[in-house]
Amino acid sequence: MTFATAASTESGFEIETWTKDSPEYPRELLDLKQPPTSLFAIGKRDVLDSPRVSVVGTRSSTGYGERIARTLGLAFARAGVTVISGMARGIDSKAHRTALEQGTGTVAVLGTGIDVPYPVGHRALHRSIAMGGLVLSENPPGTIAYQGAFPRRNRIIAALSPLTIVVEAGYRSGAINTATQALELGRQVAAVPGPIDSEQSKGTNQLIKDGSEVITSPADALALLGITIKPESPPPLLPDTEQKVWDSITAGSALTDDLPALTDLTLAECLAAITSLEIMGLVECTLAGEIKRR
Structure with missing residues (x-):
């Protein structure tokens, strides 16, 4: 050896x-x-x-x-x-x-x-x-x-x-x-x-x-890769911006470009919140810009 x-x-x-x-x-x-x-x-x-x-x-x-x-x-x-x-x-x-x-x-x-x-x-x-x-x-x-x-x-x-x-x-x-x-x-x-x-x-x-x-x-x-990520239940209290984005996905999905109007946040704030929600396993983003609850 x-x-x-x-x-x-x-x-x-x-x-x-x-x-x-x-x-x-x-x-x-x-x-x-x-x-x-x-x-x-x-x-x-x-x-x-x-x-x-x-x-x-x-x-x-x-x-x-x-x-x-x-x-x-x-x-x-x-x-x-x-x-x-x-x-x-x-x-x-x-x-x-x-x-x-x-x-x-x-x-x-x-x-x-x-x-x-x-x-x-x-x-x-x-x-x-x-x-x-x-x-x-x-x-x-x-x-x-x-x-x-x-x-x-x-x-x-x-x-x-x-x-x-x-x-x-x-x-x-x-x-x-x-x-x-x-x-x-x-x-x-x-x-x-x-x-x-x-x-x-x-x-x-x-x-x-x-x-x-x-x-x-x-x-x-x-x-x-044979990997399935189990969605996590929403925590009792999300940070304010993440909560606004989460609440705006009322029908199960929303378009990224629509989020500023739905949340009164800037697009940059929405994108940062989406990233946080993705990491927490609460949402997923399609390549077409649609945000879906998991």
């Missing part, structure tokens, strides 16, 4: 090396035609012990895509699901940051060396994930980005979870590459539908057209 070995980065993080014989090595990677000979890791191995989902998308994300990534991230956090992504700009970083904000696990799989944040502007995000989650790479420390690095990285993202969700993507993108590799592995792939005139949704809409699962609410995503 070969156990993990460790070294340290200049920033003080301990780098572990997991070989295929190490108990830490994720067995799901052995489904790959060419599994990594070894993995370099910084952070908490136990985040891989929770249910997992891979969330990917375009670097050129829209406000719509980032809002959906956050909504899904909040649901995964409440359900104790670890989010796996690639630490890229756009959808990836939104997925990671939502998990970190909620104090739940997230895994970043890099196409560079474990100690080489990419893009460079994500140094702080890399550090946060190393402290609160797990960073993985098959490339030796010090490796800079090279041609073909990210498609190779994508196969690891696809293999690490039973479900890959594409939030936004064009026809040809790294996110679609990840989805394709997930399908080749026999994993489930789901996509968020988007506007038909949006370049960032052409790839996701095509995935749905080709038979991928459709995500229209956080409940859809959790159901694909």
Whole structure:
């Protein structure tokens, strides 16, 4: 039996090396035609012990895509699901940051060396994930980005979870590459539908057209993972803004845009209250902007 070995980065993080014989090595990677000979890791191995989902998308994300990534991230956090992504700009970083904000696990799989944040502007995000989650790479420390690095990285993202969700993507993108590799592995792939005139949704809409699962609410995503969240009974006393929003959903559902008129709150206050109610398990938001009691 070969156990993990460790070294340290200049920033003080301990780098572990997991070989295929190490108990830490994720067995799901052995489904790959060419599994990594070894993995370099910084952070908490136990985040891989929770249910997992891979969330990917375009670097050129829209406000719509980032809002959906956050909504899904909040649901995964409440359900104790670890989010796996690639630490890229756009959808990836939104997925990671939502998990970190909620104090739940997230895994970043890099196409560079474990100690080489990419893009460079994500140094702080890399550090946060190393402290609160797990960073993985098959490339030796010090490796800079090279041609073909990210498609190779994508196969690891696809293999690490039973479900890959594409939030936004064009026809040809790294996110679609990840989805394709997930399908080749026999994993489930789901996509968020988007506007038909949006370049960032052409790839996701095509995935749905080709038979991928459709995500229209956080409940859809959790159901694909076999997770059902039981609704919580309303507490005796909600904070004032949350109570106003809760009371306004009198018919069981309401549109987000209608809430300011129904509650005398600003839209920003309504959105903050909705987030709180979501986390408490009292409401769920559809991608069309409808708020439903659970």
